[in-house]
Amino acid sequence: MMKRLLLLSSLLLSVAHGAPVEKTVTYEQGGVTLEGFHVYDDATSGKRPSVLVIHQWTGPGNYEKGRARQLAELGYNVFVADIYGQGVRPVPPESGKEAGKYKSDRKLFRARLDAALEQLKKDERTDGSKIAAIGYCFGGTGVLELARSGADIAGVVSFHGGLASTPGFAAEKGKVGAKVLVLHGAIDPHVKPEEVAGFEKEFNEAEADWQLTAYSGAVHSFTQKMAGDDPSKGSAYNAKADARSWEAMKVFFAEIFK
Template identity: 30%
Template sequence: MTTITTRKIEYPADGLTMVGHLALPTGVDRRPAVLIGPEGPGLNDFQRRRADALAELGYVALAFDINGGRWFTDPEEMLARVTPLLTDPDRMRGIGHAALDVLRAETRTDPEQIAAIGYGTGGAIVLELGRDGVDLRAIGTVNALLTGRPGEAARIRCPVWAGVGSEDPIMPPAQRDAFAAEMQAAGVDWRLTVYGGALHAFHHPPVDQKVVPGVGYHPQHAHRAWQDIIGFLAECLPIAE
């Protein structure tokens, strides 16, 4: 484990001032980098700690913002923000590109060695970066909306991993099958992990917000999903010894 430094970064996207969290490993050399997208309520300490954990492994990591610095505790407010976003791939791509530009501009980032992972809405955003043809080394998602505009998956240039809960009402079997068909038709190196008994947002510990049906924390699968992401990154974006 390595010593890290962190800092807040403000940047414009989607008509808002986004507030990202950058985590850097010790040293001055260029390192592989990971973009981290948060779920619909926004960027909170959970995702900031994920960036810190990746920096401790030796990656440059940027947890990006999607809500202009806001964390929504009211599901209705959150849905009013993210539902139109999730139906507009171009807006999602704009948010993703703005964050990616910040990560690439960091002097510690190796611009040829960048992966993107995301949770929920953030996962949908990083998948749209892939469908937009961005040169990434890996795309990983948890609890994300997985399907996109027909044919655009053919532009994905890297392996894709997706993790979903078997009982997630937002990603039922038909949607999982549609994702598999989309990736397979596009010739993508893809994999899908289904965590048995898990609901939507199974990865996120309980927080002070209203609980809605179909959402619930599953600590065992949360740990497994994180380990799966670490293994996926180690395969596709290894840290040189």
Template identity: 40%
Template sequence: MIAKSLAYEADGLAMRGEFFAADGQAGPVPGVLVFPEAFGLGDHAISRAKRLAEMGYAALACDLHGQQRRYSDIGEVMGLLGPLLAAPERIRARASAALATLTAQDGVDGDRIAAIGFCLGGTMALELARAGSGIRAAVGFHSGLSTASPQDAINITGKVLVCIGADDPAIPAEQRAAFEDEMRQGKVDWQMHLYGDVVHSFTDPEADSRGNIEAFRYDADADARSWNAMTLLFDEAFR
């Protein structure tokens, strides 16, 4: 497997992502951006990028805070998120720079790109689609669905899939309903999958260690089901 770090600049930050692709593939292959949870780029997103490479895609696990900074304190993370969520252009700038970095790599088909993300990373994938980037698919796993610019859904040209825990306290029913309205107004090809008795961070095996299983809890079934749903969407989007 090809594995290398890639440096790029975005939103005034020095970013460093991790790129993975299979050796010896014939012809350009679809690329996938992998945006991490709000805590920053770590093993979870990197392992998903490697898994995508094993499936035949070229994948870039993207930096979030610059220099691959990671945070463990939820309060500190929430303080960082507020200004970002209030200014979607900053989220889009970080995501767009990652997109340009991925498409610049040899062997990547720049016309067949998807973006996936976890938690804030899912929000980044959605904002990249709202920015009119032309990506074929955007997939959010336990991702925030709200945006300061819902009118920009009209710019989405690819398919959208969001996979949400039905009992996620961070993504209440009201937020889901607003997202549905946004997608309808934008005439987007969209899907929302809900998983019963599932909360936030259900794809992250380390979620339980955060000490609040009512809010953060891994769920193996929802993890597998959501990944399979993404795979089927990719089959459609990259056909």
């Protein structure tokens, strides 16, 4: 009898929360096939706030899928972008070279970001007035490019991303409609204080709505356990900064999606 009750309770809980629906999505930009990842909870029907996730420098993988699942559990419709192209999943040092292609060609970078955003926008579950983008490292740079480009979304969140722009692609006054949240490692050696200051100046002059939070003791990649635990290497996981930044994102979403 007890086993039957436990089984019934488990089934009821499963029905209440629904089940995650996950699928690989192929799409194209500039003749290149891209492979994204879509996840949502089927307990909810109809349109809902949606989130675009931009990957770090090794391309979309298990880390991004894990974050997408976490977001889906919060009720969001989530799409993980592929900036590089189907099957292009480099490891260091090749990943640095691949990321560099897009950082040095912001026009191409923005085209790939826009292609992913369009995939999310055209999904029947997406509430077009409630879209955000989040990104990690390379992806953190990417979401700021979306904001700079004037993308029609509610907000962006950059987790330990690069903050510098390039000539001709800086944020312009009156054109940044998305609210911006930057979550930064206070001692990140890859994003130096002058780069932070440059970001602040750029977005102030653009009259954008932005926030920047720096986490003490955190270096680059502070949300990623695969970065290891040695801050002296410049990239390392920081559990406190990881937890605090995720909560900051949730508070930000509550504001922009209200």
